[in-house]
Amino acid sequence: MTEFVDLDVRPLLRAGEEPFSTIMATLDRLEQGQGLRLYAPFKPFPLFGVMESKGFAHEEAELEGGEWEVLFTPATVASQAVELSDIAPADDWPEPILQLDNRELDPPEPMVRILAAAETLAPGQTLFALLRREPVFLFRELSKRGHRWRGGFVPGGDTYELTVRVSAHVDE
Structure with a gap:
């Protein structure tokens, strides 16, 4: 079972900050086999392709108020x-x-x-x-x-x- 590291970018976006570098820094700190659980105020479509290119599959779920939880799991081939x-x-x-x-x-x-x-x-x-x-x-x-x-x-x-x-x- 994959262990997930949580990252909530909603506060960053509310403050007008760009969360991409924070997401990538968190990704770089993941250990072998770990995944990333991302919380965002919208469905982060552009991030899906970036994460796929880095070897991660994704599953998303809409939360209350139109916010999203996205699980990025290391892809297995x-x-x-x-x-x-x-x-x-x-x-x-x-x-x-x-x-x-x-x-x-x-x-x-x-x-x-x-x-x-x-x-x-x-x-x-x-x-x-x-x-x-x-x-x-x-x-x-x-x-x-x-x-x-x-x-x-x-x-x-x-x-x-x-x-x-x-x-x-x-x-x-």
């Missing part, structure tokens, strides 16, 4: 559950042909850049990328293209290392 038999041992993967540092890019740039780079590789070749966050939406796109990946956060949790192996076929 079913395709991440890969059977061990589907993955060759790490030492069977060739050294990466390309290395990308995407840590300074904002979504969706890292995903676009990695997918474009994968298109330039021959079947079986690999690329290595550094990212700020776990690329949950990228995993789905890699699966659609038949590619495999390995990844995880480095100690300290501020960088996600991803290796992508290009496959010879594409799953339709």
Whole structure:
């Protein structure tokens, strides 16, 4: 079950302040697996796309007086559950042909850049990328293209290392 961190931006908005930086700062402080419970005086449609790009699904509920409670939950990607038999041992993967540092890019740039780079590789070749966050939406796109990946956060949790192996076929 997801643990939620509460953030009420209603007082900020009533005071005429822009809450976006407060929301993003709170998001940056979330621990692995935590979600964000946001209280707002309106349904925050523009925030839904931003949060999706950061790997969060949302559920909203209207409260009394037209105010809203929105739960942002870390998205899980079913395709991440890969059977061990589907993955060759790490030492069977060739050294990466390309290395990308995407840590300074904002979504969706890292995903676009990695997918474009994968298109330039021959079947079986690999690329290595550094990212700020776990690329949950990228995993789905890699699966659609038949590619495999390995990844995880480095100690300290501020960088996600991803290796992508290009496959010879594409799953339709």
